[in-house]
Amino acid sequence: MVEALPSLLPILAIAPAQLLRGNGILSQLPKYLSRYGNKALVIAGEKAKQATASHFGNTTLEIIYAPAIADCTDANLAILRQIVQQEKPDVIVGVGGGKVLDTAKLIAHQSQLPIATVPTTGATCAAWTALSNVYDEQGAFAYDVTLDRCPDIMFVDYDAIATAPKRTLVSGIGDAIAKWYESSVSSGSSQKTMVIAAVQEARILRDILFQKSAEAITNPHSDAWREVVDASVCLAGAIGGIGGASCRTVAAHAVHNALTHLHQTHGTLHGEKVAYGILVQLRLEEFQGNQLATTSRHQLLKFYEEIGLPTSLTDLGLNQVTLAELEQIAAITCQPNSDIHRLPFTVSPSQVLAAMVSTTSPITATV
Known part of the structure; x- marks a missing residue:
């Protein structure tokens, strides 16, 4: 008798493993990132990079900043994969708006690394989801990628979001x-x-x-x-x-x-x-x-x-x-x-x- 194969329903990636919310909670970022290792690669836009830089001043965590990006494109993803191979970070940190966060999540997914997300605006739910949208070099939507999980940790700092337009x-x-x-x-x-x-x-x-x-x-x-x-x-x-x-x-x-x-x-x-x-x-x-x-x-x-x-x-x-x-x-x-x-x-x-x-x-x- 042949056993029936198990029937697997679609796997749901429902929420980040941890969600931290509050005023000024970015000060806690180094403490939580250190749980994943000693080196973090930060993927952020220029303004978002400035918003987090001050919080890394008194930490033993080694912080590597990727070049500032504007879009989640195949070309940018290729550059970031090369940086990951060279620097070998223990955790990826995405800081910024939807396209930056989608980029960071996808790089973490492709590299099989933990991912922390820090939204700096209230413009999207990208910091939460197990999905990344990829655009072409002209800014047109190209395709999306379903990720295997939501972010490992997400920081919602109301003070940071309040500074956005x-x-x-x-x-x-x-x-x-x-x-x-x-x-x-x-x-x-x-x-x-x-x-x-x-x-x-x-x-x-x-x-x-x-x-x-x-x-x-x-x-x-x-x-x-x-x-x-x-x-x-x-x-x-x-x-x-x-x-x-x-x-x-x-x-x-x-x-x-x-x-x-x-x-x-x-x-x-x-x-x-x-x-x-x-x-x-x-x-x-x-x-x-x-x-x-x-x-x-x-x-x-x-x-x-x-x-x-x-x-x-x-x-x-x-x-x-x-x-x-x-x-x-x-x-x-x-x-x-x-x-x-x-x-x-x-x-x-x-x-x-x-x-x-x-x-x-x-x-x-x-x-």
Whole structure:
């Protein structure tokens, strides 16, 4: 009798092994890093490097700084792998925004080294997740890599995050709130316990952001501000960890990824493009006769205007975009490997194009 092979469900990387939060906790960075060994390789942008340098002044830990990077690209990854081979660090430390953190996580994954993440803005949940997005040399999204685990330790220093421009947290709100609109449409009818839990967490996340975002961006360091930072940096990441890929990225992120192929969008932040992508996704749902999507879109339009998220192509700086460029973006959005195919209905490039140019359509518009 042949024994049946074990059935392995998808492995979930849910959360960092340790999460440290508080004001001024970067002072504890050397103590925790020393648990992994005697040498740390710090991957950071120039400003983020300055934010952490003072905390390494009185430590026996040997600190190696990698050259400052701006994007997670194959070329930068190759340079960093060479540095790892030469320096043989015991731990990788990523300090900065989403692209720097994605780079550090991927290098640690490829080198099989521990990884510590230090977000310096509230713009994304990259410090939390077991995922890295890789871009080409022109700044366009190329591919993503699923990592074998979330970071070993994550530091959320509210003092450091408070020094970032307000726009970064607004962008983080746009990225985080997408978790509800994407997970609910792709997985809202799931009967799987972990997915149900993730979708409900996404609903709670949305409600927190609706209730507290306006106060948070007006009053940094307030209780509301701290809760919104936690929602954007931590809870958004946990939802994707618990629910899996379909609770992370659907049409809104597919639109973001396609938009990165237009150089005119490189001045806008990740969450700003994702926020616009949510409106595109809701329009696509409206094309299916979903009246709830119409109500949701207009609720979001009001929210976006209140806190400063883009509602249209013009808001993204694309007021001079050509029809040919929009057709290209719509086609990229619908490529075979696109996350848009996690929608429960088929979408064509022409529908995406129609949705992209009608994100602010009045509620009385016929669909």
